[in-house]
Amino acid sequence: MTQSGTRLTIGQMDRPRIILAEPFDEPAVEKLRALGDVIQLAACTETALRSAVVDCDALLVRTRGVVTRAVLEAAPNLRVIGRGGVGLENIDLPAAAERGVVVVYTPGAATDAVADLTVGLMIALVRDIRRCDAAVRLGRFAEAREQACAVDLRDQVLGVIGMGRIGRAVARRCRNALGMTVIYNDIVQPGWLDFVAEPVTKEEVYACAKVVSLHVPLDDTTRNLIDARALSQFRPDAFLINTSRGAVVDNVALAQALERGTLCGAALDVFDPEPLPADHPLLRAPNTLFTPHIGARTVEGLRRMNAVVDDVIAVLQGKTPQYPA
Numbered sequence: 001m002t003q004s005g006t007r008l009t010i011g012q013m014d015r016p017r018i019i020l021a022e023p024f025d026e027p028a029v030e031k032l033r034a035l036g037d038v039i040q041l042a043a044c045t046e047t048a049l050r051s052a053v054v055d056c057d058a059l060l061v062r063t064r065g066v067v068t069r070a071v072l073e074a075a076p077n078l079r080v081i082g083r084g085g086v087g088l089e090n091i092d093l094p095a096a097a098e099r100g101v102v103v104v105y106t107p108g109a110a111t112d113a114v115a116d117l118t119v120g121l122m123i124a125l126v127r128d129i130r131r132c133d134a135a136v137r138l139g140r141f142a143e144a145r146e147q148a149c150a151v152d153l154r155d156q157v158l159g160v161i162g163m164g165r166i167g168r169a170v171a172r173r174c175r176n177a178l179g180m181t182v183i184y185n186d187i188v189q190p191g192w193l194d195f196v197a198e199p200v201t202k203e204e205v206y207a208c209a210k211v212v213s214l215h216v217p218l219d220d221t222t223r224n225l226i227d228a229r230a231l232s233q234f235r236p237d238a239f240l241i242n243t244s245r246g247a248v249v250d251n252v253a254l255a256q257a258l259e260r261g262t263l264c265g266a267a268l269d270v271f272d273p274e275p276l277p278a279d280h281p282l283l284r285a286p287n288t289l290f291t292p293h294i295g296a297r298t299v300e301g302l303r304r305m306n307a308v309v310d311d312v313i314a315v316l317q318g319k320t321p322q323y324p325a
């Protein structure tokens, strides 16, 4: 800011202060260093963020840094928040808009990575690969082989909730590569799809799908979407896959449905909270398969998420960003 309070763009002002609340890769950090003073935080708690942002121009977060209204109020010079990733639930968007802070992110960065993981989890869950692997290692080869009796995925019904970028990528793989029948629910018409899929209600997804796969953002309409009531409508031989956000599923209700056998199995990449406490019932529930929120973590996915720095730099230079939230 000048003494008169006018905001200046790069070239007219001192080097901007850029706060990294979480790690970004070295090439991305180098680009930022060419423009401003980069400060890497060791922790991204709200307290750490509030004290770090006091005189910063740009703040970059990934999944763990939560940019609350209080953080924004502590940052009078903040001009841009870069979110390396897809979900925006960790940023108070209305508070940012009120203060004229531009939020940029990387939609699409992880689409293929998450879709690949989702299909991998689905096949591993349906074929019980985790238990088979353990049995082979324990010398129970014949016993495990004798017990194994899964179903072909061809002609099974996949129910996608949230037919956005990732939902479509999952559905396309399942329809075109695996021969599944795809039904889906979304709150908006997804437009033309390059594969066969039928729009239905959520209740029809629950009642008809052999595999239900969740691909919605976390917001007020989707928090606890899959609660005890929704789970009671699932087929008892159904599998649930969640690679969206942990809080879309009531994790305790899910554990109960698995224990009671009213749901056949579940594979989760995301949890509520992350990580689950060691005594959480879900960790003891049968027929589960877990990964530690690795959906986006491929070489290509991570590279695309780091590209958020390009939009941060664009905003600092007074240019139009490619991916504003």
Ligand code: NAD
Binding pocket: 086, 087, 088, 107, 108, 110, 111, 114, 161, 162, 163, 164, 165, 166, 167, 185, 186, 187, 188, 215, 216, 217, 218, 221, 222, 243, 244, 245, 269, 270, 293, 294, 295, 296, 297
């Ligand atoms: P997207 O915005 O392209 O698609 C989300 C879709 O959900 C949209 O079509 C939207 O209309 C629909 N939707 C919203 N609310 C709904 C509701 N109540 N009922 C039905 N449909 C609803 O987003 P995307 O790129 O496909 O990503 C989806 C989510 O995946 C992200 O928001 C993020 O939470 C999650 N994600 C997870 C990982 C991971 O590492 N596991 C990585 C990237 C993204």
